[in-house]
Amino acid sequence: MVGKMKDELLHDHNHDGIDRRGFLKCMAWAGTGAFCVIRGGVLSSYSLSRMREMSPKEMAGELSFVQISDSHMGFNKPANPDVAGTLKAAVEKINGLAAAPEFILHTGDISHLSKPEEFDTVDQILKDARPKDVFYVPGEHDVLNDDGKQFLERYGKGSKGAGWYSFDKKGVHFVGLVNVLNLKAGGLGTLGHEQLEWLEDDVKHLKHSTPIVVFAHIPLWSVYPEWGWGTEDSAQALSYLKKFGSVTVLNGHIHQTMQKVEGNVTFHTAASTAFPQPQPGKADSPGPMKVPAEQLRSVLGIEQASAYFGKSNQFKLTERKKKHEEKCVYCSSWSRDDIGNRRPGREREVFRPGAAEARSHGSEDR
Amino acid sequence: MKIDNFSFGPGALTVPVGTMVTWTNRDDIPHTVVSTDGAFKSKVLDTDEKFSFTFAKAGTYPYFCSIHPKMTAKVIVQ
Numbered sequence: 001m002v003g004k005m006k007d008e009l010l011h012d013h014n015h016d017g018i019d020r021r022g023f024l025k026c027m028a029w030a031g032t033g034a035f036c037v038i039r040g041g042v043l044s045s046y047s048l049s050r051m052r053e054m055s056p057k058e059m060a061g062e063l064s065f066v067q068i069s070d071s072h073m074g075f076n077k078p079a080n081p082d083v084a085g086t087l088k089a090a091v092e093k094i095n096g097l098a099a100a101p102e103f104i105l106h107t108g109d110i111s112h113l114s115k116p117e118e119f120d121t122v123d124q125i126l127k128d129a130r131p132k133d134v135f136y137v138p139g140e141h142d143v144l145n146d147d148g149k150q151f152l153e154r155y156g157k158g159s160k161g162a163g164w165y166s167f168d169k170k171g172v173h174f175v176g177l178v179n180v181l182n183l184k185a186g187g188l189g190t191l192g193h194e195q196l197e198w199l200e201d202d203v204k205h206l207k208h209s210t211p212i213v214v215f216a217h218i219p220l221w222s223v224y225p226e227w228g229w230g231t232e233d234s235a236q237a238l239s240y241l242k243k244f245g246s247v248t249v250l251n252g253h254i255h256q257t258m259q260k261v262e263g264n265v266t267f268h269t270a271a272s273t274a275f276p277q278p279q280p281g282k283a284d285s286p287g288p289m290k291v292p293a294e295q296l297r298s299v300l301g302i303e304q305a306s307a308y309f310g311k312s313n314q315f316k317l318t319e320r321k322k323k324h325e326e327k328c329v330y331c332s333s334w335s336r337d338d339i340g341n342r343r344p345g346r347e348r349e350v351f352r353p354g355a356a357e358a359r360s361h362g363s364e365d366r
Numbered sequence: 367m368k369i370d371n372f373s374f375g376p377g378a379l380t381v382p383v384g385t386m387v388t389w390t391n392r393d394d395i396p397h398t399v400v401s402t403d404g405a406f407k408s409k410v411l412d413t414d415e416k417f418s419f420t421f422a423k424a425g426t427y428p429y430f431c432s433i434h435p436k437m438t439a440k441v442i443v444q
Contacts, residue, residue, distance in 0.1 A: 077394040077413070113396060113412060140433045144396070144410040185402045185430035185438050227372075228436040285372035288394050 032271040033068040033090045034257070035097065036250075037061035038172055041211040043248040045268050047257065048093040056098055063170040066094050066131065067105045067215070069252030070272030072141065073122045074112035079275040079288035083112075084121060087273045091129045100130040102169060107252035107270060108139030108180065108217030114146070119154055138163060139217040139253065140180040148181055164195050166202050173206055175199065177216040179231045189218030189231035196233060200240045208243050215250040221260060221267045224280035229254050238265060254286075369397050369411070369431075374439035383443055386420040397437065402428040 033048045039061035046054060048066070071087050080086060094101065104126065111118035119142075126134055136155040143151055152163050159165040159176075166175045177199070179189035191199075203212070214220065220237065223229035231237075241247045247265040255277035260267045275288045283289075368375045370392040381387060389399045391411040399408040399417050405427055408417035421427065421443040431437040 079394065113410060141396070144398075144433070183432055183435040185428065185435055187435045226436070228434055287372060 032257075032273065033066050033094065034250075034268065034270050035059070035064065035066055035101065036213075036248075037064040038170075038211060038213075041172075041209070041246045043211070043213060043246070043266065045259075047271075048090065048097075051093070051097060059097070059099065063172055064099070064101045065103050065105060065169075066097075066101045067107060067250050067268075067270045068094075068273055069107040069217075069270040070109040070139065070255055070274055071106070071122055072109055072112040072272065072274035073118040074115055075274055075288075077275075077288060083274040084125065087122065087125050088128075090273045091125060095128070095130050097130075103131045103133035103135060104129060105174075105215050105250065106134055106136045107215050107250060108137050109141045109252060109272075110136065110139070111142055114142055114144040114150060116150070119150075135167070135174070135176060135215075137176045137216055138178060138180055140183070143180055148178075160198055161194055164198060172211045172213060173203070175202065175212065175214045177214060177220075177237070179216050179218045179220070179234075187232055188225060188228055189216075189234075191216075191231060191233050191237055196236050196240075199237055203240055203244075206244070209245055211246040211248075212241055212244050213248045213250065214241070217251065218253045219251040219267065219269055220249050221262070223254055223258065223269070227280065227286045229280065229286075241265065254280075255288075368392055369399075369437075372434060372437055374399075374429075374431075374437060377439045378442060379439075380442040380444060381421060383424050384420065384422060385443070386418050387441060388416050388418040390414065390416045396433065397431045398433055399429055400432045402430060407432075 035046045035048055035051060037044050037046075037059060041062075044061075045067075051059075068087075068090055072083055073087070075083050094104070106126075110122050136151075138148055138151045138155075142148070148162055152159070156163040156165075162178045162181050164176060164178050166173060168174070177191060177195065179191050182190055182192060184190065206212075214237075216231070218231050219229055220231050220234040238247075238249075242264070245264060249265060249267045251267070251269045252272070254269050255272035255275065256269065256279065257271050258267075258269045277286050278289055367379060367387055367389040369389055372393065372395075374389070379387065389408070389411070391397050391413055394413060396410045396412045398410055399406070399419075401407060406419040406429070410433070411417055421441060424443050426440055426442050428438065428440040430439075
């Protein structure tokens with residue numbers, strides 16, 4: 001822990017205890033993405049920020065890729081005035097992986113306001129990533145004002161309808177779905193009849209043993225309908241996937257990681273590379289988690305914690321450190337394990353089918 | 367009319383015929399103002415951007431944000 005935290009304040013150019021790297025590190029979500037590896041047909045997912053803890057053996061499998069989400073390029077409010085910087089941080093983490101993943105999945109909200117220059121910036125940043133193939137699905141922020149025409153022109157080559165498509169990689173069938181168009185008043189995300197028919201047909205010919213990975217922007221499970229975090233007709237889509245032994249659903253939209261298992265389906269949501277959103281129902285609205293002006297410096301002021309971590313008695317809490325963690329909106333959501341190490345509250349965990357199912361449903365349901 | 371904290375305020379606004387109503391987005395996130403029955407539709411409104419519509423006929427006009435469809439409200443024109 002000591003060694004890992006040492007590098008939090010490397011370049012204090014303004015002598016104010018703030019540097020970009022420390023800033024990014026304090027925000028546990030910054031530069032986050034998910035490293036996904038498929039082993040024996042089952043997908044495991046790990047936060048990119050925890051890859052240092054993993055052995056090469058854990059990272060090995062038939063196929064690996066990275067999911068990133070919700071870059072919101074163009075967003076410039078206090079919750080994160082440098083969304084390009086945090087996306088670059090994600091790319092740095094991807095490029096730092098021991099083995100290059102096969103490709104990148106971006107689960108939408110590439111841009112904040114669907115402006116061409118926002119898409120251009122993301123394209124430019126992702127060009128620096130070692131995986132050269134990037135597969136996209138749109139978020140609602142990518143289809144503003146034009147019902148997704150621009151998105152289709154940029155990213156929709158070879159896709160069907162409003163941009164849905166499928167492809168196969170090393171025996172795994174990937175399906176990209178669009179659930180951010182034609183939203184109805186009071187409703188949730190929508191796939192629509194045409195897309196559902198296509199999906200039914202797309203998977204009909206596949207063997208039951210084919211691992212399936214479905215990705216879409218808005219969760220295909222009911223995370224929190226009160227905030228619109230779900231998809232009206234997702235049950236219909238999932239009914240076409242019942243025959244398969246291994247189905248994984250990857251979503252974005254809610255700017256935090258979550259996972260759930262229902263029968264043969266494992267659901268994951270990815271964090272945003274731009275800004276965090278509150279846990280379901282834990283705030284008045286799902287708006288960006290803001291940093292009040294008076295707290296901004298303390299959020300950035302990781303120097304207090306890094307100075308502390310540089311010392312040997314790391315498990316003894318000091319008042320100074322406690323104060324930082326209480327004030328820092330990012331650190332305050334972390335918890336401590338029994339020997340005092342800090343752990344982010346909502347980090348991705350290694351998925352083990354039995355264990356996750358027990359957590360989600362309780363053993364009596366199995 | 368204010369758009370704040372992922373809601374329209376007030377949720378029901380009563381105005382006389384001929385009134386111009388202006389919506390201002392006070393959120394950090396963009397929203398739209400879209401009539402459920404097609405009477406009016408704003409472009410996407412970023413923070414502090416405004417949209418106005420003049421209600422020439424009496425009636426009830428339900429509307430929503432087409433990006434966050436859980437956000438609904440109505441204007442009653444008398």
